[in-house]
Amino acid sequence: MSEKKVITIALAGNPNSGKTTIFNNITGTRQKVGNWPGVTVEKKEGLIQKFGYDLKIVDLPGTYSLTPYSIEEIVARDFVLEESPDVIIDIIDASNLERSLYLATQLREIDSKVLFALNMADIAISHETKIDSEKLSNLLDVPVVFTVGNKNEGMDDLLKEAIKLAESSPDKRENRNVKYSRDIENAISKIQDLIEEKAKDKINYKSRWTAIKLLEDDKIVKERFVEKAGAAGEEILEETGVLRKALLNSFDEDPEIVMTDDRYGFIAGIIKEVQTTTIKKRVDVSRNIDLVLTNRFIGFPIFIFFIWAMFQLTFTLGAYPMDWIESGVSLISSYAGSIVPESLFKDLLINGIIGGVGSVIVFLPNILILFFCIALFEDTGYMARAAFIMDKIMHLIGLHGKSFIPMLMGFGCNVPAIMATRTLESEKDRILTILITPFMSCSAKLPVYIVLAGTFFAAKAGNVIFSLYLLGILLSIISGRLFRSTLLKGIDAPFVMELPPYRVPMLRSLMIHMWDRSKMFLRRMGGVILVGSVIVWALSAFPRNVEYSADYSSEIDRANESFNIKIAAADEKDKELLKNERIAAIAEIEKAMNAEKTEKSYMGRIGKGISPVFEPLGIDWRGSVSLLTGFFAKEIVVSTLGVLYSTEGPDDKDALKNALRSSGMTPLSALSMMVFVLLYLPCFATIAMIRKETASFKWTAFSIIYSTTIAWIAAFCVFQGGKLLGFQ
Amino acid sequence: MLLSELKEGETGVIVRVGGNGALRRRILEMGIVKGTKIYVDKYAPLKDPLELIVKNYHISLRVEEAAQIMVEKLQQQD
Numbered sequence: 001m002s003e004k005k006v007i008t009i010a011l012a013g014n015p016n017s018g019k020t021t022i023f024n025n026i027t028g029t030r031q032k033v034g035n036w037p038g039v040t041v042e043k044k045e046g047l048i049q050k051f052g053y054d055l056k057i058v059d060l061p062g063t064y065s066l067t068p069y070s071i072e073e074i075v076a077r078d079f080v081l082e083e084s085p086d087v088i089i090d091i092i093d094a095s096n097l098e099r100s101l102y103l104a105t106q107l108r109e110i111d112s113k114v115l116f117a118l119n120m121a122d123i124a125i126s127h128e129t130k131i132d133s134e135k136l137s138n139l140l141d142v143p144v145v146f147t148v149g150n151k152n153e154g155m156d157d158l159l160k161e162a163i164k165l166a167e168s169s170p171d172k173r174e175n176r177n178v179k180y181s182r183d184i185e186n187a188i189s190k191i192q193d194l195i196e197e198k199a200k201d202k203i204n205y206k207s208r209w210t211a212i213k214l215l216e217d218d219k220i221v222k223e224r225f226v227e228k229a230g231a232a233g234e235e236i237l238e239e240t241g242v243l244r245k246a247l248l249n250s251f252d253e254d255p256e257i258v259m260t261d262d263r264y265g266f267i268a269g270i271i272k273e274v275q276t277t278t279i280k281k282r283v284d285v286s287r288n289i290d291l292v293l294t295n296r297f298i299g300f301p302i303f304i305f306f307i308w309a310m311f312q313l314t315f316t317l318g319a320y321p322m323d324w325i326e327s328g329v330s331l332i333s334s335y336a337g338s339i340v341p342e343s344l345f346k347d348l349l350i351n352g353i354i355g356g357v358g359s360v361i362v363f364l365p366n367i368l369i370l371f372f373c374i375a376l377f378e379d380t381g382y383m384a385r386a387a388f389i390m391d392k393i394m395h396l397i398g399l400h401g402k403s404f405i406p407m408l409m410g411f412g413c414n415v416p417a418i419m420a421t422r423t424l425e426s427e428k429d430r431i432l433t434i435l436i437t438p439f440m441s442c443s444a445k446l447p448v449y450i451v452l453a454g455t456f457f458a459a460k461a462g463n464v465i466f467s468l469y470l471l472g473i474l475l476s477i478i479s480g481r482l483f484r485s486t487l488l489k490g491i492d493a494p495f496v497m498e499l500p501p502y503r504v505p506m507l508r509s510l511m512i513h514m515w516d517r518s519k520m521f522l523r524r525m526g527g528v529i530l531v532g533s534v535i536v537w538a539l540s541a542f543p544r545n546v547e548y549s550a551d552y553s554s555e556i557d558r559a560n561e562s563f564n565i566k567i568a569a570a571d572e573k574d575k576e577l578l579k580n581e582r583i584a585a586i587a588e589i590e591k592a593m594n595a596e597k598t599e600k601s602y603m604g605r606i607g608k609g610i611s612p613v614f615e616p617l618g619i620d621w622r623g624s625v626s627l628l629t630g631f632f633a634k635e636i637v638v639s640t641l642g643v644l645y646s647t648e649g650p651d652d653k654d655a656l657k658n659a660l661r662s663s664g665m666t667p668l669s670a671l672s673m674m675v676f677v678l679l680y681l682p683c684f685a686t687i688a689m690i691r692k693e694t695a696s697f698k699w700t701a702f703s704i705i706y707s708t709t710i711a712w713i714a715a716f717c718v719f720q721g722g723k724l725l726g727f728q
Numbered sequence: 729m730l731l732s733e734l735k736e737g738e739t740g741v742i743v744r745v746g747g748n749g750a751l752r753r754r755i756l757e758m759g760i761v762k763g764t765k766i767y768v769d770k771y772a773p774l775k776d777p778l779e780l781i782v783k784n785y786h787i788s789l790r791v792e793e794a795a796q797i798m799v800e801k802l803q804q805q806d
Contacts, residue, residue: 067758069750098783099759260756299773388788390771392774395790494751495777496758499786 004053005505006047007166009159010079012107013091014100015062015379016500018119018149022091023059024509025152026159030430033516041075042422058085064099066106068220071427080110081205086166089158091117091147094131097275097503101267105178108140111206113165116144117158130276139270141176150506177208178266182257183250187215187243194236199229214240215247216256286381286501293382299389306382307408310373314366315412315443321365321451329358347541348534356533356632360685363415367521368514370409370416374423375513379505381699383423384497391495397477400424400495403433407476410440411469418693419517431694435483435703438682439476441469444634448677451638453658455657456667468678475679475710520692532684536632540561540603547600552593559585598643601629616671617676617715627676633683666728672719679711729752729801732778732794733770734754740799747796755793759783 015021024031027046034043042580044059060079061072068074080088090107092100107114118133137144137546145161147154179185191211195203203210213221214237225231247255283470293302333354340346377383387401394401402424409417417437449468453461563582567575598604607625626640638656645659660670681704682690691700734740742764745755760766760782767781777790 064754067753067757069754096783096785099785103756257756258754260753261761264759264761294770294772294779296773335797384788388777388779389774391774391790392772392776395776494754495788495790496751496793497788498758499779499788501786559803 006056007087007163008058008083009162009166010058010060010084010085010088011091012060012076012080012088012097012103013062013117014093014103014498016498017062017091017093017096017100017161018147019059019062019091021149021506021509022117022119022147022155022158023057024512025149025155027057029512031512031516033520039071041427043075050156051163053163055159055163063103065103066110067216068218070425072425074220080107080112084112087113087115087162089115089117089162091119094118094120097131098264098267098271101270102263104140104142105263105267108142108177109209109212111209113168114138114142115158115162115165116142117147117154118144120148132274132276135271136274139176139273142279150503163406171474178263180262182526183247184215184259184262184477186256187247187255188212190243191215191236191240194239198232198236199225202229202232212259215244216259217254249572289502290385290499294389295450296650303386303389306377306386307405310370311408311412314370314409314416317371318365322362325362325364326358329361333358344544348537351541352534352537353530356537357530360415360533360592360633361522363413363685364518364521366413367416367419368518370412370420370509371517372514373511374420376505378401378423379503379509379513381500381502382500387497388499395495397480398484399432399480400426400429403429406433407437408442410437410442412443414438414440414442414682415521415689418686418689419521421693431699432480432483432488434690435695435699435706436476438479438686438707439472439540439679441472441678442634444683445677447635448630448637449674451641451656452660452670452674455660456665456670464674471675471714472678475714479706479710530626532688533632536629536684538601538602540598540601540629542602543600546597548596550592552589552596555589556586559589595644596679598625598640613712614681616714616720617672618666618717618719619661619673619676620665621662623665623673627673627680631681631684632678634677637677668722668727670721671722672715675718676711676715679707679710679714681708729799730795731766731768731780731789731797731799732791734799734801736768736770739765739802739803742745742797743800745797747793751793752796755789755797758787760787760797765802766797 011019011023021043023046027048030048031044031046043063044058048055048057052536058079060076063070063073063076066073066077066080068077079085088107090100090104092104104114104116116136120133133144133146136142143161143165145154145158147158159357180188187209188211191214192207197208200207205221210221210225214225220591221484222237226237228541229236244255247258251258293299295302309697333350336354340349361620377386383402383405386405389401390404391401394403397403403421405423406417406420409420414437417440418434421430421433421437424433441723446465449465450461457464559582563578563585566583567578570578599608604625607628608621610628611619611624614620619627622641622644625644626637629640632638641660642656645656646661665673681687687700687704690703691697694700694703729740731740731742741786742760742762744762745752745760747755764782767778769781769786771778772788775791777788778794779786780794781787
């Protein structure tokens with residue numbers, strides 16, 4: 001059987017050109033979402049069968065140009081250069097023809113097979129503008145297909161044309177390319193001749209294109225050129241440098257700037273010929289909406305309302321399905337408990353695997369809802385406006401306006417918050433936001449504050465908790481500024497952002513977006529989180545044969561016996577009472593046993609071992625063990641404290657409060673512990689997400705170390721400083 | 729004058745795009761090139777950034793970025 005040839009079709013286009021809609025239309029649900037190798041830019045592809053061909057559709061990142069300044073542009077260009085797709089479909093927003101053609105001219109320059117999809121992203125605009133597609137097709141020698149993405153029109157034509165183009169023989173079309181100013185053209189042909197002469201067989205890029213890039217001082221092409229062409233390459237580069245200097249002198253401008261001007265000049269010529277009517281101003285609807293949503297006075301209140309609504313939906317509405325999942329998990333775990341015989345495996349299955357994965361999977365509803373909201377913001381065009389009005393504030397931390405949303409989500413849960421950083425275009429912004437988001441106090445930390453502040457600060461608990469939140473925000477701002485001026489230095493991502501017209505979102509695209517994220521999240525469950533759960537379980541479940549300080553089982557036997565005697569001797573009516581007392585007494589012993597078991601588990605031993613580290617913070621070994629278990633999920637800090645102080649468990653808050661008070665903990669040490677909880681290493685699920693989103697072990701480790709160090713320093717200052725000031 | 733000195737509702741023609749490196753290139757590539765008309769649609773509620781219309785689409789720049797762009801103010805026509 002002969003294998004059918006797969007035709008690779010890459011989709012290129014500006015952001016907001018309707019590229020994603022077309023990709024969704026073509027591939028439907030057969031999409032694979034992942035990352036481009038080595039970077040965190042999302043890669044989407046879909047395999048479909050159409051007209052007897054296997055088509056692999058690759059969605060390139062949306063870019064305005066192929067100049068390798070942003071990671072998206074590098075990814076898109078490298079794909080075109082190195083993977084040589086059979087056809088590139090350039091999706092051109094018909095209402096934005098002039099700017100769209102900039103990318104188109106660059107794609108043509110690479111000399112791969114390009115096809116234009118002249119997309120009517122906005123029907124209203126399509127009535128007002130007339131584009132002579134035949135002329136456009138002739139002028140650039142590129143097939144042009146009309147599409148209406150939102151109505152799913154023209155997709156078959158587009159694919160047919162793409163297949164036709166892929167099957168056609170390659171032809172020379174260089175004469176339809178941009179002509180630069182004469183001096184530039186001369187320089188290009190000089191370099192081109194040198195390449196043809198000295199390095200022709202060593203490089204796999206077209207010589208004219210290579211010459212243009214060298215003249216533009218394109219760092220990536222220069223590097224690869226020297227790598228491949230060796231000494232001859234160096235020589236040509238030197239020659240290019242001389243030519244660049246000469247051009248700089250005659251134009252008083254870098255050649256690449258002149259070339260950008262030339263491209264737009266070339267485009268302006270085309271526009272004059274093909275576009276008969278131009279829209280003076282954007283369709284009124286969109287501008288009217290903007291008059292309200294970015295209004296000087298009510299723009300902010302509306303923004304705050306939307307964010308509030310998103311928060312409410314995510315965490316309040318999400319709480320219901322969360323409950324269902326929780327009860328589902330406990331149902332599964334009790335079912336498993338009833339069919340699996342008592343064994344180490346049973347403990348692993350129930351407490352390790354089901355318990356561990358279950359405690360993370362409850363975030364799924366949050367993630368679904370949050371990403372539905374974010375997709376709604378993005379698809380309608382509101383996200384750009386949110387960034388527009390928030391940018392001034394976020395810029396103070398050296399961040400882009402869009403960073404606001406993930407940071408805010410951090411107050412709910414860091415897992416979806418860190419996933420939300422995907423909306424940021426610059427990788428540096430993304431990493432910076434990921435690093436400072438964990439300082440936003442997540443909702444799982446609240447139970448810890450409630451117990452500790454409630455115990456030691458009584459009426460002032462509210463103020464204390466509020467100050468903790470403020471401290472988190474303050475430290476994230478300070479850290480942000482610090483990183484911006486040190487580790488993540490470099491040019492601030494310029495705020496050159498398009499404000500696309502408002503559009504009615506398509507439900508289908510919202511659903512696909514939401515499902516993509518959730519799939520990614522669920523896949524984590526099967527991997528890292530499962531393994532991590534097992535490790536954490538093992539640390540707290542082993543060693544199995546704890547040498548207890550007291551013989552608890554015989555204590556239980558004795559208690560049983562003595563109660564049995566009492567019960568036998570008692571009156572009929574006292575018997576019930578005594579039976580209850582017996583249960584209570586045995587529970588008391590079991591609690592003591594559990595406390596000791598936790599204390600002597602590996603987790604407990606590690607906790608005790610590292611307790612000297614916590615001593616200067618006023619935190620005893622019980623505190624350090626519970627902080628350690630908080631690595632799994634922050635709310636567990638409370639339940640571990642409950643176990644270690646042998647109370648009835650986390651539900652019985654009063655008992656825990658009493659135990660805490662009598663343990664020698666003071667308001668000051670409680671405050672220090674809360675500060676530590678606020679800032680120290682993120683929970684396990686968050687760390688897994690940081691690893692995923694930064695695609696870097698280094699940044700993940702940095703995040704853990706940085707946050708924990710800051711936590712220690714801050715708690716130290718609180719405790720020791722407080723002591724100096726005479727607080728207790 | 730500088731683009732950042734134009735008021736809401738005013739139009740200018742771009743004379744020169746200054747600045748350096750990635751930012752300048754990016755601005756140019758978005759079509760903000762010499763000779764292009766640029767209209768100041770509005771400033772954000774906190775006076776920064778600003779929304780511009782150029783080549784029939786809306787774009788936003790920070791004030792500091794707009795201050796790198798020299799324009800010639802066009803007299804209001806209608």
